[in-house]
Amino acid sequence: MKTKTKKSELRKELKDRFIKNTTKSPLSEEEFKMYVTQVYALDDFRTKIKNQRRAVVVNSYIKYDEQFPEIQRLRRIENSSEGTKLKIAKLIKEALVRELNIRFEAAGVETRVDIKNVENYVNDIAQQQYDADIFAQFYEVAEADRIKDIEKYMEANLPVYDWCKDVKGLGTKLAAKLLSGIGDIRRFPNPASLWSYCGVGDAEKSTRKTGQQLSHSPKMRSTLYNLQESFIKAGSQYRVVYDKRKERTLTTHPEWHNLVPCPVKNVGKDAPKTDENGNVTWANKHPKHAHVDACRVMIKRFLAELFVAWYQSLGIEPPAKPYGVEIQGHHEDPMIVPYVGKRHLVEFTVTEDE
DSSP, X not given: OHHHHHHHHXXXXXXXXXXXXXXXXXXXXXXXXXXXXXXXXHHHHHHHHHHHHHHHHHHHHHTTSTTHHHHHHHHHTTTSSSSOHHHHHHHHXXXXXXXXXXXXXXXXXXXXXXXXXXXXXXXXXXXHHHHTOHHXXXXXXXXXXXXXXXXXXXXXXXXXXXXXXXXXXXXXXXXXXXXHHHOOGGGXXXXXXXXXXXXXXXXXXXXXXXXXXXXXXXXXHHHHHHHHHHHHHHTOTTHHHHHHXXXXXXXXXXXXXXXXXXXXXXXXXXXXXXXXXXXXXXXXXXXXXXXXXXXHHHHHHXXXXXHHHHHHHTTOOOSXXXXXXXXXXXXXXXXXXXXXXXXXXXXXXXXXXX
16 A cells, blocks of 8 residues: 555656646647657556566565576576576576565565465566656656547547447557557548558558568558457457357368467467377367457458448548448448447347358
């Protein structure tokens, strides 16, 4: 509680000193884009400070351990077969457990640390130091202030932002990065051109080739990667498209569901396992190829609906429909998150044409 109180007092002092009495005018379009860039730069700074604090905490404990010389030696040959990162991480955890337990015992505290929870203790200590760091809190205050200004600009100048707020997993920061990256939707005559610009259209054209200029925006592709992960974790309305696509490819492309090893994070207990005969078995259906394919379909559906909602928010009829609907004659589903002024969510289904 003392750390939280100190943190809140520090942030209040910084706000009073640098933000409270400043006079602000509405942002221009260029200032809006600049502020979005600054928010992500501040985010990076804060992450670096957190990582530095954690590294300082770890080194301050393990330097007294008997295994510290060995850890230092392996760190110097980290990329060799002997000094693997997993081996170094294991030695560091064991050293932390020993040193923390020695400190607790010397202080007469009954708490004991083991391999499973040592990371939590280290992160708590690092967080306390981060909360007391005036530079870290300044970055947080500055970022929060920038986000407020960004949100005011979007509410005043980008009516489509009202639609974005109804999409689960699409927060203010991601929405700002997405909308500022696209700019004016009227420069895209159809959803396919928007897909191509964002790097989720033709896979062949979106691939880097030596000596050739990219046909898409790498920044937009990076933004959409963050967005797809956010959709999955937040249980977005568009998650149904992802689940439906994976269910379909399980039948149409079963080879996509048998990639080993699985590079996707957070698979947990459903990760591929080896049975007593040495055969790899899958309790989940979440390997890389099927995941990437389902994400691409989900993001394309989202961008197609963003295209429609953005034009409608400007009072303009969308000039074109997706290629599959307009050219190939696929069935057109209702929008998952419709734009109808003050919207309400409606029931929807995803067909096999998706």
